[in-house]
Amino acid sequence: MSKPSPEVYEQGKGMDAHNSVMREIRGRNDESHDPTEPTRVWIDEDNTPDGVYQSLTIILNTGGCRWARAGGCTMCGYVAESVEGGTVAHEDLMTQIQACLDHEEENADDESGLIKIYTSGSFLDEREVPAETRRAIADTFADRDRIVVESLPDFVDREKVTDFTDRGIATDVAVGLETATDRVRHDCVNKYFDFADFEDACAAVREVDADESTADAGVKAYLLMKPPFLSEREAIEDMKRSVRKCAAVEGCHTVSMNPTNVQQFTMVEQLYFRDGYRPPWLWSVAEVLESTADEDVIVVSDPVGHGSDRGAHNCGECDDRVQKAIKDFDLRQDPSVFQQVDCQCEHTWDVVRERERGYNLPLAR
Template identity: 65%
Template sequence: MSQGRPDATNAFNGVMREIRARNDEQYDPREPIRVWTDEDLTPDGVRTSLTAVLNTGGCRWARAGGCTMCGYVAESVPDGEVASEDILAQIDAIAAHEADALDEPAPLVKLYTSGSFLDERELSGATRKAIVERFGDRERVLVESLPEFITADRLDPLAAIGPQIDIAVGLETASDRIRQECINKVFTFEEFAAASEVAADADVGIKAYLLLKPPFLSEREALADAVESVRRCADHAHTVSVNPTNVQQYTLVEDLYHADGYRPPWLWSVASVLERTADTDAIVVSDPVGKGSDRGPHNCGECDDLVARAIEDFDRRQEPAVFDEVDCDCEQTWKEVLDRERSYGMVLDA
């Protein structure tokens, strides 16, 4: 990872390590963290999907401190090492779950690792290959990685197996400054763009993940950043997923939330980003985690389900008119927030 302002990064990492040390839960290395089935819009249309979060020992960056909103490392085994045979046991458990839940194998398989599938220290090349081979008869397999691990020698063996390979990249924002100073993730947009070229050369797709409302931004700044970010990364990704921040345990965002210094974004903001970027070439979707709850993106409580359903509808049809049908008095409150809110404890200095 490239380094930006080392003093800011060191300070963030120190605080994040201290917060993460409060966690003492244990996880079984032979069980995936989560597995579920759903439907997703892919470049080939809507497909049934099997999604799993593998426990691979977690992200190295998170162990150093890591991103201000990310609590995934709290769910990893504590020593950061999971043996290849244990990871393959997790794949067996995922396949068993799928056999129970679906009549036919899902054409789309998404494997998240709360880290980087392509990082040798999380998964060896042989394990990566064995995992994708288990799903060799599927249409599409998505795995996630930071840009620094997206190299031809790691992609080519996977691309040769059969399914279309997609790499999910947690870009978070197209702004290097916000990525570094609000999120504490320190690769650059240029590195993301370069990685997407490497992927394209290997016939591998890119799905970019953006974070709507990192800490320290007002609702209006967050909205503007997300719209701009979707537009900029649509040139480098076939799909852009807009992820509104939810307050995860053992994170800096959680500490801010308890100190009345953070409110997750409004669902109106999610709808607004989708509506305003519907004309981009990429598929733009959002699957707001914790929607309608206080720790997740929410509106007034009355209209949350309605707006969440419109977002779901948009995800499948990419039709901005779905938002014309939702209405609530709190939309006016949200507009007032956009006009009046000022940033809390901004770290963005001039």
């Protein structure tokens, strides 16, 4: 990739330009949301350093991400699902948590050992989730084994993480790093922080982990495969490099590498409508998982909307089989699962990787 000149970052270009386009696109959304209802909740299974757990995943409806209000990331439509006005009261957030516990009771035989809490932003940002609420949530889940909370690196500090570990809950902070390449994170994703900030967040969590009187603490890095403006081959290389760089950071024990999907009210959706964006091939996801399987880190992937036009997809014939192999890999970390799937469309994927460039993408739909 070429180096940007200093003028690219001038007012009205670069990040400012991305933000102003994103604000305009988000402004077209006029849906409103009930502050007492979680955005989503579901039961699943997840691989952790302590083995596979039944998980309760909660998307809490908070006031939404601060960065998204400035414009935000090119692919992120989550803020469209947030409550207008920027804050949700403690009582309402706790009502949402109760609704999630009711969902678990109705839909699972046992309590989930793993709780995962995402917000449409940062759980550790006290403007979204006040300290009082964070501690009440830690009390609610004190009898579970493990919790994952999502946060941008700026809001990660020792004290917030110990709210959970002091109650004996092994704690992972999920950081939306997206890529280990600063240039791609800034210019393609429009995310403002650097890899060094991610390393600092890992160091803060490691301090908690070093404290022998508390439960384990670690970091789960979320990577984004194929943000806009990268060709299929560049996206694959970016992910391989990123998985390896994350694996080398102490404290980061898991990488969740997820393909971009086309969400509403985003720049990615605008490009998609104008034939300028295609989500990655499922073959590309498999290729990255297979080639980084030797790294000392758990790597998982959950291609949302797989097989659809707006999600990672192949030809339509083989999508379910490749998705199944990916899910299998998530639980067992065995790269041989990918040798059991093939399809004619791999030839098209080969050509795309070979010939697609930044100025002619997408080469095939």
